[in-house]
Amino acid sequence: MLKKPTYKYQVLLGEISGGIVDGKALACRRKQWIDKIKLMVMMRDELNQFIKEYKTAEGQDLIKLAVYGVQVIGARINIYSMIWHGGGVYLFGLVDTCILPMNLESIYCLEQAFAVLQTLKSKCQLASSFIMEIERFVARKRRLTMTENAEIMKALETVQNKLSISEGG
Known part of the structure; x- marks a missing residue:
């Protein structure tokens, strides 16, 4: 079961390109390309x-985050992945593909499709746990900064009090 972290981001996105007629995709190649874009x-x-x-997290940690995309074209499922490489550069690529069985003759594809989808599920769980780790790291960093700021404010008040006492005395 996927844990639901407090973030509002999606690790898995999808796009469906057309429908299916006789096991073939209805979408033309142009529509498939536009949906991929x-x-x-x-x-x-x-x-x-x-x-x-x-953005306060370490840059090398953010590079580890992957977002997965699923494009369904007829009975074919294409799974893509994208990572941020830094400086506005993103790496995008086809990770895996499988065909869903549409009749008894193609039932042998079911095992491959199941394996691909199970792998995708485990990758999404891994990405979800990574995002929660980043979230904890940033919260801890924020807490430490707030504690340091509180200590600095107390020190400033103490100095101001001492200055006002020495001026009055």
């Missing part, structure tokens, strides 16, 4: 939102 933009936006929110 839309998926890339959604994945990039998720990464940007996360990086913007947790």
Whole structure:
């Protein structure tokens, strides 16, 4: 079962390109390409939102975060991954693909599809736990900064009190 962290980000995004008729995709190649571009933009936006929110985290830690995208074209499932490489550069690529069985002759594809989807599930759980670790790191850093600020304010008040006493005395 996936744990639900407090962040508002999606580790897995999807896009469906057309429907299915006789086991073949209805979407033309242009529509499939446009849907792939839309998926890339959604994945990039998720990464940007996360990086913007947790910019105080270490840069090398943010590079480890991967967002996954699923594009369904007819009975074919394409799984993509995108990571932030730094400086506005993103790496995007096809991770795996599988075909869902549409009839008894293609039932042998079921095991491969199951294995691909199980792997995707484990990768999403890993990304989710990584995001929670980053969230904890940033919260701890924020807490330490607040504690240091409180100590500095107390020291300033003490100095101001001593100065006001020495001026009055």
